[in-house]
Amino acid sequence: MDAERRDRKRIKGFFPFLDGGRVLVIDDEEMIRDACAQALRKEGCVVETAEDGETGLEALESFSPDLVLVDLKMPGMSGLDVLEEIEKTDPTVVKIVLTGFATIASAVDAMKKGTYDFITKPSTPDEIRAVVDRGLEKRHLILESEALKIAQERIRRNMISLVSHELRAPLAATVQYLEIILGGMAGQVSKEATEMIDRSNQRLREMLDLIGRWLNLATFDPLRMAEYFEALHLADLMEESVAILDPVAKKRNIQIIMESPEDLPSIQGSQVALKEVFNNLISNAIKYNRDGGWVKVTLLEDGEEIRIEVCDNGIGISEEHVSRIFDEFYRVDGRRNAPVKGSGLGLSIVRTLVNAHGGSIALESKVGEGSTFTVRIPKRPKESMGTSHVSVQ
Ligand SMILES: Nc1ncnc2c1ncn2[C@@H]1O[C@H](COP(=O)(O)OP(=O)(O)OP(=O)(O)O)[C@@H](O)[C@H]1O
Ligand SMILES: [Mg+2]
Known part of the structure; x- marks a missing residue:
């Protein structure tokens, strides 16, 4: 059903997502709990209610709701704390706050923390149904996308x-x-x-x-790589990469210039991984250059990070390609017989390895003028690394 048709049906009082949806209402006022439960059950919702935060969180386990309505102002555990707990336990559960006008500012706070919507008290049954219906639709979309992720992972x-x-x-x-x-x-x-x-x-x-x-x-597995972290002098690693690739550059009369301050501090990282990063970036800067061009590699201390810039005056990359350049197998010239050979894997490997160091990579480029890849690596691994999965986009 397309969005417009669905909205028209909602206006007429038909709420397609309510039937069969599981909703938990947490509110200390019995009248509000009953009003919500009645309005929703009428459309086929399965509703459970709780009079305070603690009971609500127990029901979260036993009842497994799709959506939770949470009163912000309750004696005992506050609504915001309840929302936080729900987010921690199961972030796919859709959260909607019930709020009086006096607590509208807290409702805004809750929205910032991942709450989907809010219902002001008092509201008519149809207003409650409309907001919950939209929330349940959101839950459908979340579950669909989770299922898709699992299927992709299996593939x-x-x-x-x-x-x-x-x-x-x-x-x-x-x-x-x-x-x-x-x-x-x-x-x-x-x-x-x-x-x-x-x-x-x-x-x-x-x-x-x-x-x-x-x-x-x-x-x-970024966590396994973190086990191999050691103190590294990036200037030494960079010099090794330049020495390996300089003969390739010389064949096309390309000059490689390297700049690094004498007192650049060491960092914690994986030697093998960072060499791979440098080799890929410098090799690209040579491959996608012009005969007689230059490649400039700069290392800099920048607060808590080391900034590595690999800059060239080669062919450049147009804007439409920049967002996809780090994708696996993506090449600007994707033809089989492209004059410059490559598989399109180098930059996705670079990004994965940089991310595993808690760092980032950015690209600035202009067609016909050249490109600058800027890598930032924290001098010390971030605290979260080694305890949680580092994202590899
Ligand atoms: N410095 C650069 N200047 C211009 N284009 C670049 C530069 N670096 C990368 N590219 C473009 O980005 C694409 C992807 O680069 P990537 O390093 O991932 O793969 P590749 O060089 O084609 O193959 P591989 O590195 O796996 O041998 C390249 O095909 C090229 O089109
Ligand atoms: Mg490459």
């Missing part, structure tokens, strides 16, 4: 298992056979055949490398 896991067993294993075995043939251990092979087998072997190795990179990304 992702199946994909990981498929790639890992059905693709990687036979490829690796094939590479081994080809190497046996190339090593002359399976008898004489013509020069022409050897060249072909060598090229096949090369391509298969590239494919295996890509699969390995994707598997690492898909199965990455």
Whole structure:
């Protein structure tokens, strides 16, 4: 049913989401509890009531409501505390506050803390039904999106298992056979055949490398990486990356400039991960540059963070691509025969690793002028890291 039709039906007094919805009413005034329960039960809602916060929270467990109506002003546990507890226990439950005009300011506070809507007292049965109906619709949307997330996660896991067993294993075995043939251990092979087998072997190795990179990304666990954190001097890591990539840059007459203050403090991080970050960013700045261009890498202390800027005067990225550039497999030139080769995985790996350090990455770019990737890494891991899952967007 489209939104407009639904709203028209609501105006006529038809509330499509009330039937079967489970609503818990927590209010110390019996009259209000009864008024809400009556108005909602009439439309098929299953309603339970509680006269104070503590009883309400017990019912949250035993009754499993879709939506809770909470009075803000109650003796004992306050409405705001009840709302906070509900949010902690099950954030998918829709919360609506019941408020008198005197408590409208608290209702606004509650809205800021994730409450969906409010009903002012007194309200007519139809007003109560309209607000609760909208809240239950919201609950439907939340549950649908949760189910979608679970389905996506299942697909992702199946994909990981498929790639890992059905693709990687036979490829690796094939590479081994080809190497046996190339090593002359399976008898004489013509020069022409050897060249072909060598090229096949090369391509298969590239494919295996890509699969390995994707598997690492898909199965990455930021909490496990935090176990490998150690004191790091980013300037040393950066110098190593520059040294590895400088020969590639020189081939196209691209100059790499590095700037870092002498007294840059060390940070806590994973050496392997941050090297991967630097390699990817500098390699991109060379790959997507012009012959004779430059790449400038700057390290700076910025409050509690270290700021790393990788700036180039290369081809740049237009605005329409900027928001998708960190997605897996996304490339500005996505053609198979694009002149610059790549898989589109580098930046999503970079973002995942930077996030796992509690850091962030931003991009500023102008087509034809160049790009600047700015990474910020906290000098010390944030307290929440290592206890909760670090988001990998
Ligand atoms: N410095 C840059 N200047 C211009 N475009 C860039 C730059 N860095 C990345 N891009 C664009 O972003 C896309 C994604 O980059 P990413 O590093 O994720 O993948 P890739 O370089 O194509 O492949 P991979 O790094 O996996 O070998 C690139 O294909 C390119 O179009
Ligand atoms: Mg890349």
